Amino acid sequence: MWAQHDLRLRPYPRGFHLITREVVAAVPELARLRVGLLHVFIQHTSASLALNENASPDVRRDFGRFFDHLVPDGWPEFEHTLEGPDDMAAHIKASLLGPSLTLPVRDGRLALGTWQGLYLCEHRGEGGARRLVLTLQGEARSREG
Secondary structure, three states: EEEEEEEEEEEEOEEEEHHHHHHHHHHHHHHHEEEEEEEEOOOOEEEEEEEEEOOOOOHHHHHHHHHHHHOOOOOOOOOOOOOOOOOOHHHHHHHHHOOOEEEEEOEEEEEOOOOOEEEEEEEEEEEEOEEEEEEEEEEOOOOOO
């Protein structure tokens, strides 16, 4: 079985935001799979996706502080500055973290670890709404199960 959905996320402020529930809700076919994969792809170059701690908001804030320290806005060596001081830094952060995740599916659910959640990593001060492409593939559960 294959299914594909587009998910439009509301605008989030700069930072690392849990989006696991929104992603799962956008793929109703997930519940029918015995085994499979969910591929999540963000259609932007200044935001990214990550899989990490889903319980403590301190972790998400620390991620933000680390990446802002690693790649600061307005670094004088940047040439691409027409869209503001956070734009080139956002492109680099997005490249470091990546545009996609491939997640295992087992018995109608994402087979994530106890403390894992999907992050939207918003690297711009005002990035706007973000678009994800969700592609699900797998084998359906038997009708008895």
